[in-house]
Amino acid sequence: MRMLLSRRASELKPSATLAISAKAKALQSEGVDVIGFGAGEPDFSTPVHIRDAGKRSLDRGETFYTPVGGLPDLKNAIVKRFMQDYGLDYKPQDILVSCGAKHSLYNVFQAVLDPGDEVLILAPYWVSYPEMVALCGAKPVIVETSESNRFVPDPDRVESLITPATKMMLVNSPSNPTGVLYPREVLLELARVAEKHDLLVMSDEIYDKLLFDSLTYTPFASLPGMKDRTVMVNGVSKTYAMTGLRIGYLACTRPDVVKAAENIQSQSTSNPSNTSQAAAVEALTGPQEEVERMRSVFEARRNLMVEGINQIPGLSMVRPDGAFYAFVNTAHFSGKTHIADSTDFAKYLLERHHVACVPGAPFGSARHIRLSFATSEEVIRKGLDRIRLACQEIG
Secondary structure: OOOOOOHHHHHOOOOHHHHHHHHHHHHHHOOOOOEEOOOOOOOOOOOHHHHHHHHHHHHOOOOOOOOOOOOHHHHHHHHHHHHHHHOOOOOHHHEEEEOOHHHHHHHHHHHHOOOOOEEEEEOOOOOHHHHHHHHOOOEEEEEOOOHHHOOOOOHHHHHHOOOOOEEEEEEEOOOOOOOOOOOHHHHHHHHHHHHHOOOEEEEEOOOOOOEOOOOOOOOHHHOOOOHHHEEEEEEOOOOOOOHHHOOEEEEOOOHHHHHHHHHHHHOOOOOOOHHHHHHHHHHHHOOOHHHHHHHHHHHHHHHHHHHHHHOOOOOEEOOOOEOOEEEEEOHHHOOOOOOOOHHHHHHHHHHHHOEEOEEOHHHOOOOEEEEEOOOOHHHHHHHHHHHHHHHHHHO
């Protein structure tokens, strides 16, 4: 029988984060005590008032199709939240609600990119960015950053990689996997580059509410001249612990981009879950105290993780400004017995010490592993003890 798979499907890599989580869960199902530092989702329960809103929606019988691009009430809630939080004035027609922020990103890539187009992606990067760009036949152009500069991009280096084929720049701050928040002055320089070269900017802002050390968030669209050339992507997954409800959204003042993305969604998934949209309305318009409570807990866990890693000889990390990830440098152990790079290091941790983390190569660095501290302080301490023992064994 002839080969049935398309070239793009054959070349597509599976999500490294989901693969690690699946392997850890498989070991746990066998009774193995696995410390899970792999998953990129809050470990909190979705706040009660949000769950109750979803239940009320079900009780009202709201189990049917909604408009493809989202319920009017949800679009209005998103518009209101942008105005309240950042003074950004969007209209409901500027909003497209999708099945998670990942879906929003995918829709825009499909709507905007053609084969041969190039997209600037700042490294380290979320694992799915290059793959989603490649699925369009476009080329991901990786912009390397320096750990000594806290992985903050050099705008001059970004500009040096622009070619006539460059169509888009992708910005993710705070970053997954580093947790680094780009300083405003750097964002302004990136905006200058985007304007000079007429680039569309995709700004993934899913971690905007998870900032530490009293830092202030700057939406890319709020920078001078950037609103009309920026697609902002966000969602309720991380801020409100609603990952499984799959509600993300984009905001863009370009009606051609929004409409094209909506058309693509109409031919693929149609509308997001009706019930999930009702829950998202409550998340965005209801009490926000739980957001601050969760953020505060994440900050305490960040402090515990940073202190613990820095006390293990051979490991180091850049202090995260937000999100819930630690991007740990394991290069000291490369070349040791059975350890060629961070992939082997992560494998050793899981198989010998039952600590699940994600190797850094899919994020753009074979020198690092990503640890998620979206878990209890007790689990973090226990996991750090196991990592310390593993490092002692490796030597």
